[in-house]
Amino acid sequence: MSEKLKKERNRVAVSVAFFLLLILVEKVKLIPIFNEHPLFFLPLYLIPYFISGYDVVRECFLGIKNRRPFDEALLMTVATVGAFFAGEFAEAVAVMVFYQVGELFQSYAVGRSRASIKELMDIVPEYANVEREDGSIETVDPDEVKIGDILLIKAGEKVPVDGIVRSGESMVNTAALTGESVPRSVFPGDTIISGCINGEGLLRVEATKCFEDSTVSKILELVEEASEKKSKTENFITRFARIYTPIVVFAALALAIIPNLGLLFGVVIGVFPPVVWKMHPPITWLYRACTFLVVSCPCALVISVPLSFFGGIGAASREGILVKGSNYLELVSKLSILVTDKTGTLTKGNFVVKSLCPEEGISEDVLLNTAAIVENGSTHPIAQSILQAYKERWFGDQELLTPEEIVNRSGKGLIARVQSSRVLVGNEKLMEEFGIAYQTGEQNCATVCHVAVDSSYLGKIYIADEIKENSHEAIMKMKEEGVKEIVMLTGDSRPVAEEVGEILGVDRVYSELLPANKVEKVEELLRGLKKDGKQSSYLAFVGDGINDAPVLSRSDVGIAMGGMGSDAAIEAADIVIMDDDLLKIPRVISIGRRTVRIATQNIAFALGVKILVLLLSAFGFANMWAAVFADVGVTVICIVNAMRLLKRS
Missing domain, CATH: 3.40.1110.10 (Calcium-transporting ATPase, cytoplasmic domain N)
Structure with a gap:
C-alpha cells in the first residue's frame, strides 16, 4: 500500500470512528444537554464530515468554477448539504463518510490491478557497464549505449539493450517479459533481449540496438498507450455519466420543488385540506430529493467498468501478453474467425x-x-x-x-x-x-x-519445417473459447499447406499467397462477417514476421507471436504475445471474455439496484441509509467483482 493510500485510510478511519462515537453519544444520550436541541449536534457532526469530505466539497466548487459542475462531487455535496438542512445530521455525515470508504476501496483495487502492469516498469535497467577499447569499464546510462558497444553483464544484473552474446554462458530470467518462470540458457552467438536478468556467470554482449529501439523501451511504450484506447463499453459509460448526471440533478430539483408547489396550490384553491400540507411539509420532499441524489450517483459504473478492463489488461500482462488497449480486449472476446500464418506461427520456422x-x-x-x-x-x-x-x-x-x-x-x-x-x-x-x-x-x-x-x-x-508441439492443442482450445473458424494463410505450396492444415485441424487453408493476397483474403473474410452493414463478431490475425504487418493492421485484432522477432509486427499488432507459446492465444481470449462478462454483470447489477431504490426514494419508501447502500454498497460490491480478474484461473 502506498504512503498516499495509507494517509487516506487513516483519515477515513478517524472520521468513521468520530462518526460512530457521535451516534453512540446521541442515541444513548450520554450528554443530556446536547439532546435538548438537535442543533447542538450540528458542529460536532461537521467535524467528521469535513475530515472525510473536504476534498469532495472542494472538488465540487472547483467544478462549478470551471463550468464543469455535473459530477459525483456535486451530487454528494448537494445531497449532504440538503440532508443537513433537513435536520438529518447523522445521515448527511454517513453519506460522505461511506462515500469516502468506497473511494478508498476503489483506490486499493486500482492499485492492485495496476501492480501487474507496474511490474513491467521494474524491467527497466538503471545502468549499463560498457567495456572500452583500453579494457576499462565505464558505467553509463542505458540511453548512452551505442550500437556495437561491448557490455559486461554480471550475475543479477539486467540486460540494458538488445544484443548478441559474444562470450560467456548463463541462464537468463525472462519472466517479466514473457511470463515464463523457467530461465533460458544463452551461449555465444545467441540473441539476448533487454529487460532479462542474468542469473549466473559473466556475459559480454555486443549491443545491436540503442535503448530507445530496444525491446524493454517498446514494451513500456505499449503499456503507457494501453489506457488511451478504451473499449466500447467504457466509452458508453463515460458518455452515459456525462448525460446522466445533469439529468438526475434536475430530476432531484424537480422532486424537491414540484410536489411542494402542487400541494401549496391545491391547498390555496381548496382541492386539498390544510392538514395535507402539514402531513407533507416542504422538508419531506427536500429529504427525498437528497436521497434521490445519493442513490443516483454513478460511482459504481464509472469506477467498476474501467477497473474491470484495467484488471483484464493487468491479468494478461502478468502472463506475458501485452494488450495495447481495453478496446482490443473487448474485441478479442467476440472473435468468430481466427486467421493465422503458418511459418513461425503454427510451425517452428527453423527450416x-x-x-x-x-x-x-x-x-x-x-x-x-x-x-x-x-x-x-x-x-x-x-x-x-x-x-x-x-x-x-x-x-x-x-x-x-x-x-x-x-x-x-x-x-x-x-x-x-x-x-x-x-x-x-x-x-x-x-x-x-x-x-x-x-x-x-x-x-x-x-x-x-x-x-x-x-x-x-x-x-x-x-x-x-516442424510443427510446434502445442499448435493442435492451441487450436482446439481456441474453438473451446468460442472461435468458430480457424483459417490458415501461407505462401507455401498447396500440398504442404493442406498437409499441415489437416494435421492441426484447421478449417480452411489458403496457400501460395503473396503478402498482398493475404490482405485480400482477410478483406474477403471481414466482408463475410458483416450483415446489413453491421458487424457483431470479429476477426483476428496471428502472425510473426515483417511480411505479416499489413494483415495485422487490417484485421480487427492483430496478434503478434514471438513479438521480439519483428519490430514491424510489434508496431502493427494490437496484442503482443511475448514468446512463441500458442496456448496464450486462447488464454487472452478467455481473459477478454471474462473481463467483458464481469463488466456486464457490474452494469446490470448497479443499474438494477439504483433504479429500484430511486423509485422507492421518490415515493418515500427508502431513507438515506438505503441510499448509502445503493451508492457505496453497490460500488464496493462491483469493485470486489472486478477484482476477481486479478486472480489466476
Whole structure:
C-alpha cells in the first residue's frame, strides 16, 4: 500500500470512528444537554464530515468554477448539504463518510490491478557497464549505449539493450517479459533481449540496438498507450455519466420543488385540506430529493467498468501478453474467425534441408552449391537452412561466390547473375515464369525449392519445417473459447499447406499467397462477417514476421507471436504475445471474455439496484441509509467483482 493510500485510510478511519462515537453519544444520550436541541449536534457532526469530505466539497466548487459542475462531487455535496438542512445530521455525515470508504476501496483495487502492469516498469535497467577499447569499464546510462558497444553483464544484473552474446554462458530470467518462470540458457552467438536478468556467470554482449529501439523501451511504450484506447463499453459509460448526471440533478430539483408547489396550490384553491400540507411539509420532499441524489450517483459504473478492463489488461500482462488497449480486449472476446500464418506461427520456422533431388547427371554437391551462392546473405529462413546445410554437411568453411546482381521476386524466389549465368532459386511459379520444365511430386510437410541455371533445370531441394508441439492443442482450445473458424494463410505450396492444415485441424487453408493476397483474403473474410452493414463478431490475425504487418493492421485484432522477432509486427499488432507459446492465444481470449462478462454483470447489477431504490426514494419508501447502500454498497460490491480478474484461473 502506498504512503498516499495509507494517509487516506487513516483519515477515513478517524472520521468513521468520530462518526460512530457521535451516534453512540446521541442515541444513548450520554450528554443530556446536547439532546435538548438537535442543533447542538450540528458542529460536532461537521467535524467528521469535513475530515472525510473536504476534498469532495472542494472538488465540487472547483467544478462549478470551471463550468464543469455535473459530477459525483456535486451530487454528494448537494445531497449532504440538503440532508443537513433537513435536520438529518447523522445521515448527511454517513453519506460522505461511506462515500469516502468506497473511494478508498476503489483506490486499493486500482492499485492492485495496476501492480501487474507496474511490474513491467521494474524491467527497466538503471545502468549499463560498457567495456572500452583500453579494457576499462565505464558505467553509463542505458540511453548512452551505442550500437556495437561491448557490455559486461554480471550475475543479477539486467540486460540494458538488445544484443548478441559474444562470450560467456548463463541462464537468463525472462519472466517479466514473457511470463515464463523457467530461465533460458544463452551461449555465444545467441540473441539476448533487454529487460532479462542474468542469473549466473559473466556475459559480454555486443549491443545491436540503442535503448530507445530496444525491446524493454517498446514494451513500456505499449503499456503507457494501453489506457488511451478504451473499449466500447467504457466509452458508453463515460458518455452515459456525462448525460446522466445533469439529468438526475434536475430530476432531484424537480422532486424537491414540484410536489411542494402542487400541494401549496391545491391547498390555496381548496382541492386539498390544510392538514395535507402539514402531513407533507416542504422538508419531506427536500429529504427525498437528497436521497434521490445519493442513490443516483454513478460511482459504481464509472469506477467498476474501467477497473474491470484495467484488471483484464493487468491479468494478461502478468502472463506475458501485452494488450495495447481495453478496446482490443473487448474485441478479442467476440472473435468468430481466427486467421493465422503458418511459418513461425503454427510451425517452428527453423527450416532444415530434408533431401536433395538433382536431375540426372547433376551431383547433390553442385545442386546445393548453386542454391547456396544465390541465397548467400539472405536472412529468409529457407535461405538460412540451405546455407546451414552447405556449411555443415558438405563444404565446411569453403567461401561461397558472390552474385554479381540479385533480384527478389516476392512470393516466387530469387534471380541472380553468377559468372555471366542466370541462376533461379524458387518455387514452381518462378520456374513457370521463365518456361523451365521442373520435377513434380511432393513430400509431406516439406517446402520445395527448385534450382535452374539459364534454361537448364538442376533439381529441387526439399526443406522441412516442424510443427510446434502445442499448435493442435492451441487450436482446439481456441474453438473451446468460442472461435468458430480457424483459417490458415501461407505462401507455401498447396500440398504442404493442406498437409499441415489437416494435421492441426484447421478449417480452411489458403496457400501460395503473396503478402498482398493475404490482405485480400482477410478483406474477403471481414466482408463475410458483416450483415446489413453491421458487424457483431470479429476477426483476428496471428502472425510473426515483417511480411505479416499489413494483415495485422487490417484485421480487427492483430496478434503478434514471438513479438521480439519483428519490430514491424510489434508496431502493427494490437496484442503482443511475448514468446512463441500458442496456448496464450486462447488464454487472452478467455481473459477478454471474462473481463467483458464481469463488466456486464457490474452494469446490470448497479443499474438494477439504483433504479429500484430511486423509485422507492421518490415515493418515500427508502431513507438515506438505503441510499448509502445503493451508492457505496453497490460500488464496493462491483469493485470486489472486478477484482476477481486479478486472480489466476
